[in-house]
Amino acid sequence: MFNTLNRFNTRSAKWDNVKAQFKRDDYLVFSVADSDYPTAEPIIETLKKRVEHGAFGYTKTDDHYFNAICEWFERRYQTTINPSWILPSSKVLSLLSTAIDVYTNQNDQVLIQTPVYHVFFPLVNQNHRTLIENPLCYSDGKYTMDFNDLETSFKNGVKLMVLCNPHNPVGRVWRYDELDSLVRLCKKYDVILLSDEIHADLILDPNRFVTVGNFFNVYKNIIIVHAPSKTFNLAGLHSAYAVIPSSKLRNALKSTLLKRFTLGQNAMAIEALITAYTQCDDWVDAQNKHISDNYKILSSFLIEHYPNSQLAPLEGTYLAWLDFTKYRYSCKEMDSFLINQGIKLSQGSDFGKQCDGFLRMNLAVSKNQLIEGLGRFKKAIPNK
Ligand SMILES: Cc1ncc(COP(=O)(O)O)c(C=O)c1O
Secondary structure, eight states: OOOOOOOTTTTOHHHHSSGGGOSSSSOEEEOSSSOSSOOOHHHHHHHHHHHHHOOOOOOOOOHHHHHHHHHHHHHHHOOOOOGGGEEEOSOHHHHHHHHHHHHSOTTOEEEEOSSOOTTHHHHHHTTTOEEEEOOOEEETTEEEOOHHHHHHHHHTTEEEEEEESSOTTTOOOOOHHHHHHHHHHHHHHTOEEEEEOTTTTOBOTTOOOOOGGGGTTTOSOEEEEEOSHHHHTOGGGOOOEEEOOOHHHHHHHHHHHHHTTOOSOOHHHHHHHHHHHHHOHHHHHHHHHHHHHHHHHHHHHHHHHOTTOEEOOOOBSSEEEEEOGGGTOOHHHHHHHHHHTTEEEEEGGGGOGGGTTEEEEEOOSOHHHHHHHHHHHHHHSOOO
């Protein structure tokens, strides 16, 4: 089911953007967060039918669409949401950016927890907000939230926090008690909580995803931004949506989406989302098992060949976080070693200034691709 798909020359941002860096044609890329195997068969069948129909005129999100999302939340996250709370749009990033624009003013403080998905930095800076970092605590290879520092920043005037739940790149699936403490602090200091839950379905046993939707009844200023794109390899379809119970916050975002003509989704995204959320639970479970197996392969490889490296426990996402700082290479050095052997990973320094010497590796690949990649990795990076 999770077999390699050749994505060269398909206008793939991951595979076709980096061609010029390599002196060979058979390079392997483990960077950008999409999957190198096909989506679930029912989604492919639905899209084929839609293509065969032949008309791609204006398309609306109807009850099937909204109910599919609500039932997914109920079934997969045991959380009840109301269809009227959902605002469909295109990308998670455009929804996050619009939300920051709508809910805060120029120079207001917006907080992120670093290391984090690198686009969170321009998301805040390009909106001309003041970026406040709340670095995660890192100890024994594990990451936790620093609530003391968070409270200090909140006291000093943070208006909005962008949470990454689960967290890219450190692989944490935030527990109920952690989110509970976070929401209490947001409530105490009146900080809007904007939760990016794009990785919510990529959860490795025995972890369980907790959506901030669990706290809707405790605190009203919570927004979820979500999409089936990571789970089902649909990022190119632009199928993101926001879930906002507060009518005040929802109407504010909605009127800006309307003003910019960015409320609603394209025909393919709508079809794909409905099928993904109604017919593909087994596929998601199988994929999580596959990612977990790949993680075990990577873990054994690192223990055997790089005993001084540290691999963050992967609770969720398909993005492994490798600490190579004990080998004292910079990210730039590792990148050039790897490129020389025809392989690319993401550089840790992109995710936070404290992460030179770290690498992020995408495990949403076939087992064969991973094993071939690790063979090249071993030739690329000297282990002393
Ligand atoms: C945490 C997180 N948010 C957002 C995105 C991008 O989402 P979109 O392509 O829908 O803007 C990514 C992609 O890697 C991500 O990891």
